[in-house]
Amino acid sequence: MDLAEFGFSFxxxxxxxxxxxxxxxxxxxxxxxMIRLNLLLLFLVAIEPFLFDILFVKGLGTPVGVGASxxxxxxxxCMNLILAYFTHVLASEERNLIPRGxxxxxxxxxxxLVVGAAxxxxxxxPFFGEFGVGGVxxxxxxxxxxxxxxWLPRRLGTKTQPFPGRLMSA
Numbered sequence: 218m219d220l221a222e223f224g225f226s227f228x229x230x231x232x233x234x235x236x237x238x239x240x241x242x243x244x245x246x247x248x249x250x251m252i253r254l255n256l257l258l259l260f261l262v263a264i265e266p267f268l269f270d271i272l273f274v275k276g277l278g279t280p281v282g283v284g285a286s287x288x289x290x291x292x293x294x295c296m297n298l299i300l301a302y303f304t305h306v307l308a309s310e311e312r313n314l315i316p317r318g319x320x321x322x323x324x325x326x327x328x329x330l331v332v333g334a335a336x337x338x339x340x341x342x343p344f345f346g347e348f349g350v351g352g353v354x355x356x357x358x359x360x361x362x363x364x365x366x367x368w369l370p371r372r373l374g375t376k377t378q379p380f381p382g383r384l385m386s387a
Contacts, residue, residue: 222269222270222273223266225269226265226266226269226270227266229265229269229293230262230265230266232368233258233262233296233300234262236300236304236326236330237258237300237303240300240303240304240307241255241303243307243314243315244303244306244307244314245314251303251306254299254302254303257295257299258296258299258300261292261295261296261299262296264288264292265289265292265293265296268285268288268289268292269289271285272285272286272289283346286346286354286356286357287341287346290337290338290340290341290356290360291337291338291341293333293334293337293360294333294334294335294336294337294338294341295334296334297330297331297333297334297337298330298331298334300330301327301328301330301331301334304323304326304327304330305327307323308320308323308324308326308327329366329369332366333363333366336359336360336362336363336366337359337360337363339359340355340356340359340360341356345359
């Protein structure tokens with residue numbers, strides 16, 4: 218089971234990495250604020266496997282597991298908010314960073330990232346940790362239900378990558 222847990226955690230990290238590279242690879246310049254958000258995103262990505270492991274080793278029903286689940290919800294939620302912000306910057310019509318025909322698609326991706334972030338952040342409300350279905354906390358059910366919302370931007374993004382190497386050739 219440890220390998221399956223690692224694999225699932227790895228899929229989350231790959232999803233974040235794909236979204237990050239698809240977005241930042243077409244950014245012509247990084248501002249001071251974006252560099253700071255990159256550092257925060259790196260930290261959040263680094264602690265995700267640690268928190269995920271605690272959830273499975275200790276279990277969601279233990280005090281340590283409940284605490285880890287709160288941090289995990291914030292971790293994944295904040296990762297998605299940062300990615301949504303990067304996508305928002307990219308889709309800004311005033312900045313003219315991507316072709317106009319792709320702006321609406323990137324706005325949809327941004328909105329899906331915000332919805333995924335909201336699902337994880339809302340799951341941190343005490344109610345969702347105290348009640349469950351069949352012994353599974355509502356918090357974990359919300360996380361499971363968020364998977365399609367969080368992986369849909371990746372599917373949309375595979376169709377929006379017309380810029381391979383754009384910055385290197387510029």
